[in-house]
Amino acid sequence: MLELLVFWLLFVWLLRSPQARQDLKNKTPFEWLLDGSNLLIQGFLIPFLRVAVLWVLLKQVWPAGQGLWRMGNGLGFLLCFIGVDYLYYWNHRIFHLRKIFPVHLIHHSVTRMDVMATSRNTLWTSFVIVYLWVNGLMLYLTDLNAGFILAMSLTACLDMWKHSNLLQERPQWQVLLSKYLGLMTPLEHAWHHSHKLNQNFGANFNLFDKLHGTYTAESAYPERLGVSVAKLKPWQQLLFPFQARP
Numbered sequence: 001m002l003e004l005l006v007f008w009l010l011f012v013w014l015l016r017s018p019q020a021r022q023d024l025k026n027k028t029p030f031e032w033l034l035d036g037s038n039l040l041i042q043g044f045l046i047p048f049l050r051v052a053v054l055w056v057l058l059k060q061v062w063p064a065g066q067g068l069w070r071m072g073n074g075l076g077f078l079l080c081f082i083g084v085d086y087l088y089y090w091n092h093r094i095f096h097l098r099k100i101f102p103v104h105l106i107h108h109s110v111t112r113m114d115v116m117a118t119s120r121n122t123l124w125t126s127f128v129i130v131y132l133w134v135n136g137l138m139l140y141l142t143d144l145n146a147g148f149i150l151a152m153s154l155t156a157c158l159d160m161w162k163h164s165n166l167l168q169e170r171p172q173w174q175v176l177l178s179k180y181l182g183l184m185t186p187l188e189h190a191w192h193h194s195h196k197l198n199q200n201f202g203a204n205f206n207l208f209d210k211l212h213g214t215y216t217a218e219s220a221y222p223e224r225l226g227v228s229v230a231k232l233k234p235w236q237q238l239l240f241p242f243q244a245r246p
Contacts, residue, residue, distance in 0.1 A: 003043070006157040010115040010164045020165060023112050030234050034106070037238075038119040041126050054136035066140055073147030080151035081204060084134055089208040091130040092201040102241045103128065108197060109237075111226035113190055118163040123238050131155075158204055162189040171220055178217070182207050187221060194222035 014020045027035075058065060071079070095104035103125055110117040126132065135152055142148055162184055167173055174185035184202045192200040199216040202209050209215035232241055 002153045003156045003160070006160055007043075007115060010160055010166060013166055014114050014164065017165060020112075020114060023114070030237075034237060035116045035120050037123060038121045038126070039116070041123065042119045046126055046132055050132055050136040051139065054133075055140055058137070058140045067143030069138075069141040071142060071145060073145060073150075076142055076145035076147030076149075077151045078147075080135070080138070080148045081155065084130065084138070084151075085155065085202070085204045086208055087130045087134060088203050089201050089212075092203070093214070096198055096201070102243075105227060105241050106229065106237050108193060108227040109229045110193065111224075113163055113165055113168075113186065113193065113225065115160050115164045118160045122241050155204055158183070162186045168221065175217075175219060178206060184209075187218065188216075190221050190225065191216055191218055193225045195224070196222075197227070 014024075094100060103122065106122045107117075107120050107125070110120055131152075135148075138148060139145075164186060167186060171187050174187040177183050178185050178188060182205045184200065184204060184206050188200045188206060196216050199214050200206065200209055201214055206215055229237060229241070232243065236243060
């Protein structure tokens, strides 16, 4: 419910901007199909698979594993918000390897950041992201630890925020959030969608990028976003983007 509320708040905020409204009007029917179908996958299908299908399979093959890892809510929160975030950092870096990048290419085809850009992907890309499998396993092992679930929700909300246009007119605020809270801000993530696409891989934090030398800091938004997918037909963007070259 928290994720749904944040999505609509960010979408309403998007509509405040005349330029953003025009950008939405300029989206092609295929772009709406691409964004909308992946939004359904990430917003509904993935949570269902994680909690229902994966849970049922684990109960069949490893019934003793349910609730095996007893922990407090605080530890559960940190394990997800920091530990799984670190796994995602490496998952994201692997997506940017030259031969694997087509898996992630369509996500980088957005030319303007808005909350809809959060979910743009080839249809099956979400199934190779660490969040589905690791979070599903951890929910089973911790028997639905409340802290872990809260961290999952906050991570999803932060993901929508960093793809949105919220605070785009206030980059200096984002610099402060980045410096003092270590959050990966929309400003920093916008540079990941620019020509510096091999920088700023983090989801919740910029700490791991700073630790591994993949961090870039800028005080203004990039002038141009997006990787061209002009050579790909619509069905390739939806299902098989491997003919593309980054």
